[in-house]
Amino acid sequence: MIYADNAATTKMSSRAIETMVSLMKETFGNPSSLYTIGQRAKEVLEQARKDVAEVIGADPREILFTSGGSEADNQAIISAAKIGEKKGKKHIISSAFEHHAVLHTLEKLKKEGYEITLLDVHEDGLVRPEELEAAIREDTCLVTIMYANNEIGTIQPIREIGAICRKHGVLFHTDAVQAIAHVPVNVVDDNIDLLSSSAHKFHGPKGVGFLYAKKGVLLSNLIEGGAQERGKRAGTENVPGIAAMAAALKEAAEHLEENSEKLKKRRDQLIAGLREIPHSALNGDETRRLPGNVNFCFEGIEGESLLLLLDDKGISASSGSACTSGSLDPSHVLLAIGRVHDVAHGSLRLSLGEDVTEEQIHEIIQSVKEVVEYLRSFSPIWRDLMAGKKPFIL
Amino acid sequence: MALYSEKVMDHFRNPRNVGVIENADGVGEVGNAKCGDIMKMYLKIDDDVISDVKFETFGCGSAIASSSMATELIKGKPVSEAMQLTNKAVAEALDGLPDYKMHCSVLAEEAIRSALDDYYKKKAENEIRDLHDR
Ligand SMILES: Cc1ncc(COP(=O)(O)O)c(C=O)c1O
């Protein structure tokens, strides 16, 4: 079995599992209770907050625990929108290929009278800082640009974007769900005001994440109730999950550089191997991408059947084809970088785990080659392309 | 729960009647690359009976399985019977398809219908030509 869908979710690390289990067994108290077992849970919670803060260069008071990346995105954007509204600013800038947790929140705000500008991400999947600067207006209250894209892995020029936002006094949020624990992120150096993260993308548990909000950025209450998380998010804290997230994050941060070097090598081997398939193309910039992300389009085939046959060969991957999403349109990310429908349907995302071996890379290359060739052998599109009835796009 | 039934997976993994028929008596192509599924059917017809059928498909697992099953359902059948093939029959023969994949079975029905239309059209043209020749 080769699990190559780490951008979807990751396997929990042993350290994270052990942390979680031992807390569930022994430290089951409510952090709001005053007796010892409650206070012990409170200590664990606050230690996790410190650990998480330290990894991203924040102050522990700037970390709010959430149920994951989607919640953090929602709360960050809604909060910034409310702050803007008070000053009469109702314009938000984002990019065309954000995660739906961001895009759908922006759509909701649009219905409430906000104006949304979505920046072009160009063929390489990168936002241009100068285009961002040109889009900023008097009434811009928020810029929200993802740190790294979940499908094509491109890493945005976050530091520059942050600096521009700061210069113009506009709040800057970044969805760093795919970046945290995979590339170095520092909220101070990167000029970030709000940042979303999710534990299950770095070998932590699902259903846990955090939102960083720079001191002075007032968050709206997402859930009303008790005084947990400074009243911003009521509900008894998921102590085992939060501590497991902190453990996983610390572990990843300790090995970030070595893991990243190793992964990049494997990633580039995989890219080189898949490039040998005729009429294929890498999606997104080749170097400014996540260490484990490979995303290709293969002309003449459809992504879901590719995934199913790879699964038969023991390889788990994903695709941006329409048929895998249940809609008629292929991935908005691939359309945003200018892939036409015909080829966007034939996409494959392989997101490698740190433990991937060189042999496994060769196995993936071999399997993908075989399956693509097989599917092309009875594809009417491929026949027309080969017969010269239609021009190749890739 | 698996995404697809065993039957669908069987027809997807081992599609029946894959390929082309040179000088087919009827050819039909439906769907488009924009929506993500294209099916092409080739028919060989002798005395109004479908003696052979082949398909080519660009599409998802259920599109490939639906094409395969549709060819099985009409092979050896009189043209008049093949005309009656419904997408429901294709889906049922596959032990069902997920709701959002039913369009794949519709496409299979349309592909067969389109190939049969082509057959009738060619047949009519031939008859007219025969009349002229006489
Ligand atoms: C970029 C990005 N943002 C947000 C999310 C949502 O995170 P979660 O599943 O923790 O809600 C994901 C996960 O798919 C993601 O990749």
Ligand SMILES: [Zn+2]
């Ligand atoms: Zn389909």
